[in-house]
Amino acid sequence: MRALSSLRWKIALTTTTVCCLVAAALGILVHNVVARQVVGEVRKEAARDLDHALGHYEYGTAHGDVNAALDPPGLPAPLRALVARGRTGSMVGSHGGEPVMWAAGPADRSALAVWIPYGNTRERLRDIDTAILASAALAAGVVALAGLFLADRISRRLATTAAVARRISAGDLDARVDFPADAGPDTGAEADPDPDVRRPRRYRDEVRDVAHALDSMAASLQQRLEAEKRFTADVAHELRTPLTGSLAAAALLPEGRPKEMINDRLGALHRLTEDLLEISRLDSGVERADLSRVELGRAVERAVTATRLPAEVRVVRDAVVLTDRRRLDRILANLLVNAHKHGRPPVEVTVEGPVVVIRDHGPGYPAELIEQGPKRFRTGDPGRGRGHGLGLTIVAGQAAVLEITPVFANAPDGGALTTLRLPVGRLTG
Secondary structure (H helix, E strand, O other): OOHHHOHHHHHHHHHHHHHHHHHHHHHHHHHHHHHHHHHHHHHHHHHHHHHHHHHHHHHOOOOOOOOEEEOOOOOOHHHHHHHHOOOOEEEEEEEOOEEEEEEEEEEOOEEEEEEEEOHHHHHHHHHHHHHHHHHHHHHHHHHHHHHHHHHHHHHHHHHHHHHHHHHHHOOOOOOOOOOOOOOOOOOOEEOOOOOOOOEEOOOOOHHHHHHHHHHHHHHHHHHHHHHHHHHHHHHHHHHHHHHHHHHHHHHOOOOOHHHHHHHHHHHHHHHHHHHHHHHHHHHHOOOOOOOEEEEHHHHHHHHHHHHOOOOEEEEEEOOEEEEOHHHHHHHHHHHHHHHHHHOOOOOEEEEEOOEEEEEOOOOOOOHHHHHHOOOOOEOOEOOOEOOOEOHHHHHHHHHHHOOOEEEEEEOOOOOEEEEEEOOHHHEOO
16 A cells, blocks of 8 residues: 555556546547447438338339338337328337337338348447457556656656655765756756757756755755864864963963963863864764773763762663773763753663663753754753753764764653663674
C-alpha cells in the first residue's frame, strides 16, 4: 500500500486511468460510427428489396427472389404500427428464430414486409467491438508502461535530490546532486558542440532545475559557513595575543578588588577565546582522537571531581571502552558547567554500560535546542528560555570526534537530560 502511494505509482496510475477513459470514449465513438454505417448499409439493402417488392405488388406479379409477405406473423409491432399510419420503415427483429432486418410499407390496407438475414451483420459488429476493445487494451498497456517508465525516471531523480537535501541538512555540505545539464537552469539555452554557440533549449526540465537550485544553495551555504568559520578563527587568533599581554599586565597590578575584577573579566575573555579556537579546530576537521582503553565509570568519577562542582555520580554498570580521556573529560566538564549555570541542583550523573546520562532539575532545554541541536552564542535569556552559549557546541563537536551520539532532552518530571551513547562496537569489556 505504501508503494502504491509513491509518486511513481501515482503518475503511472493517473496516466493509465486517463488513457483508459480516453480509449473508452474513443471506443464508444468508433463503435457508434461503425455500427451506424454497417446497419445503414443493411437498411439500404432492405429498403431496396421493399421497393422491389412494392413494385411487383402494384403490378400483381410475383416478388421474385425477395423474401416478402403481406402481414407476416413475425413483423415487429412498432413497425406494423408505423405502416398503419401510412409510412415505411425498418428495424431489427427475428424471423423463424433467426435475426433479420425488417422493412415494411403500406400495400392497400395491409403491411407488405421484406426481411433479410442480420446474423452476419451482428457477427461483424461483434468482431469490430472485439478489435476496438483489444486496441484500447493494447494502447492502455503501452501508455501504462511508458508512464511507469517516465514516472520511474522522475521519481528516481527526485529521490536522489531528496537524499542529497537530507545529507546537506545533516551537515554534509559537500553533497551535490550533479545532474548533467545542457545549460544552466536560468540560461534557457541548450548545449551545442561549439561551446561559443548557444541556442534555445527545446524543453524545460523542472526536476533538473530543482536539483541545480539545491546544488547552488548548498554551494552558497558552504561558502557562507566557511567564511564564518574563518572569521571566528581569525578573531580568536587576533584576540589571543593582546589578551595574553593584558593578563600579564594585570598580574603586575597591586592586590585589591580592582585587580580581582580585572582578572575575572580577563579570565572570562580568555576562556571565550580558547573556546572559539577549539570550535575552529573542530570545524576544520583536523581533530583526531587519541584512543585508549578507559574504565568508563572511574573516568566519569574523576572528570566530575576535577570540575569541583557538586554532582552525584552513580555507576549502575561499568564498561571498558576505547575513547580519548581528555576529550571525554572536556565533554563532561562542559555539561556539568552548563547544568549548574542554567539548571538547578541536584545534578546527577549516571553510568550504565556505554551510556552516560547527565541530569539537572532546572527548567530544562528549550524546544529549539532539542529539535535543532546546539547553536553558537545562544545565551540564557528569561524571555527566550534557557540558553547554552558555546559549551554545548563544543560538546557536540568533541562528541563527533569520539563518535559519541549526544541526545538532548527534558526529563518527564522536569530538568535537562543529556545522554552520551558510545558506539557498542567499540566496547572491549
